[in-house]
Amino acid sequence: KQEVTQIPAALSVPEGENLVLNCSFTDSAIYNLQWFRQDPGKGLTSLLLIQSSQREQTSGRLNASLDKSSGRSTLYIAASQPGDSATYLCAVGGYYGGSQGNLIFGKGTKLSVKP
Amino acid sequence: DADVTQTPRNRITKTGKRIMLECSQTKGHDRMYWYRQDPGLGLRLIYYSFDVKDINKGEISDGYSVSRQAQAKFSLSLESAIPNQTALYFCATSETSGTPYNTGELFFGEGSRLTVL
Numbered sequence: 001k002q003e004v005t006q007i008p009a010a011l012s013v014p015e016g017e018n019l020v021l022n023c024s025f026t027d028s029a030i031y032n033l034q035w036f037r038q039d040p041g042k043g044l045t046s047l048l049l050i051q052s053s054q055r056e057q058t059s060g061r062l063n064a065s066l067d068k069s070s071g072r073s074t075l076y077i078a079a080s081q082p083g084d085s086a087t088y089l090c091a092v093g094g095y096y097g098g099s100q101g102n103l104i105f106g107k108g109t110k111l112s113v114k115p
Numbered sequence: 116d117a118d119v120t121q122t123p124r125n126r127i128t129k130t131g132k133r134i135m136l137e138c139s140q141t142k143g144h145d146r147m148y149w150y151r152q153d154p155g156l157g158l159r160l161i162y163y164s165f166d167v168k169d170i171n172k173g174e175i176s177d178g179y180s181v182s183r184q185a186q187a188k189f190s191l192s193l194e195s196a197i198p199n200q201t202a203l204y205f206c207a208t209s210e211t212s213g214t215p216y217n218t219g220e221l222f223f224g225e226g227s228r229l230t231v232l
Binding site for chain 1 (some may be wrong): 155156157158159160173174177200205207217218219220221222223225226232
């Protein structure tokens with residue numbers, strides 16, 4: 001059974017710091033991994049999608065890496081800003097729970113960036 | 116306007132009532148999904164549809180049903196709501212990819228908060 005873990009559950013940093021959010025998964029048979037951002041009371045916003053054949057993806061100040069063999073992904077945020085404060089979720093895609101195209105989500109890391 | 120729109124955004128109902136949550140999208144995607152989010156449990160897949168004629172159960176489909184009225188519309192129904200169906204419900208879409216196991220990038224709606232008393 002695929003399980004996705006995100007550590008830490010919460011993180012508070014001063015503005016301007018570079019930071020890394022971690023995601024680990026137990027089954028390396030994944031088709032893709034996606035990072036999302038969720039603001040309070042809002043939906044999920046897709047940040048980066050990494051296909052299983054890729055090692056990393058970049059978008060602006062965000063960089064996500066994927067190491068399938070070790071079951072890990074990291075989301076690197078450069079020069080953090082108060083507007084980055086949100087909960088960050090990672091999800092892995094594959095054939096899970098008898099469902100094609102199912103995403104298994106971690107519980108998220110709640111990030112607070114203090115001015 | 117949002118690409119993925121959910122209605123209602125908030126709903127309070129009583130045990131035993133029938134509830135429908137609606138989702139419409141303007142992204143032109145064939146694939147649509149319904150997830151629920153519970154504190155401490157994360158998001159879990161309820162139903163998904165790869166096209167208008169293809170509907171499939173997810174991990175937690177018991178107590179729910181869906182209807183894919185058109186490519187752009189996917190509704191979730193609770194025939195007889197119960198308190199443990201209180202949750203935040205999300206609709207999502209993605210493009211068709213080369214394999215059914217690869218979801219591609221998912222795009223989510225703003226969510227529908229349902230409270231069952």
